[in-house]
Amino acid sequence: MKILIATEKPFAADAVQKIKQVIDNAGFDFILLEKYTNKSQLLDAVKDVNAIIIRSDIIDTEVLAAAKDLKIVVRAGAGYDNVDLEAATAHKVAVMNTPGQNSNAVAELAAGMMVSAARNFYDGSSGTELLGKKLGIHAYGNVGRNVARIAKGFGMDVYAFDAFFPADAIEKEGVKALASAEELYATCQYVSLHIPATAETKNSINYALLSKMPKKAVLINTARKEVINESELEKLMEDRPDFKYLTDITPGNDAVLKAKFPGRYFTTPKKMGAQTAEANNNAGIAAANQIVDFFKNGNTKFQVNK
């Protein structure tokens, strides 16, 4: 069996070694393609492999067609919107993710962004504190739950809305469950986004929703850029000089936002949420173990295209 790690944004070197160890121990071959700059390098690398471990790397019909012997793709992470699931199913390729493995890393980045916004990006001026402020968690999955845990430590008043997660389970964790996104945005000065990018959520964070937020609103996005209606966000920030936007996924209108809203807009240069040694180890090793378990025991527990 040939197992390829294809990561445009590499795992920490130590995590790569540990992933290799799992693959070596199973008696499989380990192939590494890191920091590739051209899709042709990926198309070339996938030609004769049986499994691929990826991060946000794009697996589309072209890649799947080139990977004639491919049986499984594991996205070392949570969101799998970068994989064409229909095409994978058509090619009889199983697709898995590794839920929860990098969620604390993403949550800590979201928390850091809240502090950064509250302290005016450390510009020397007098900021505010998070204690007692209302935080709305939009989607209460693995990352949202970790954000709630950290925010409670700050003494924030934590709310959540999740269309799929039962309200009583949210409430059991000391978080107030609200009945709609509208209610969440109308209630909370801080909102942290944790929705996946799907046909339903794309562009859903729009002017109408954001304009409901109270004064000195702060929107934190460590989820996906596609969920934001970027032109409407820009319009809102024009109309609301009190509104701050911090994101881990550079928007399409980054240059405009940077020029128009200094001191109110921040983006990381490259998605950094899951970029910790711990998250790389957790997600990478889980991905490797899932591949070994798939080939040796037929385990499809984490398959998302069943």
Ligand code: 3PG
């Ligand atoms: C995820 O979906 O797991 C996160 O967005 C992390 O993505 P990354 O592996 O590209 O950093």
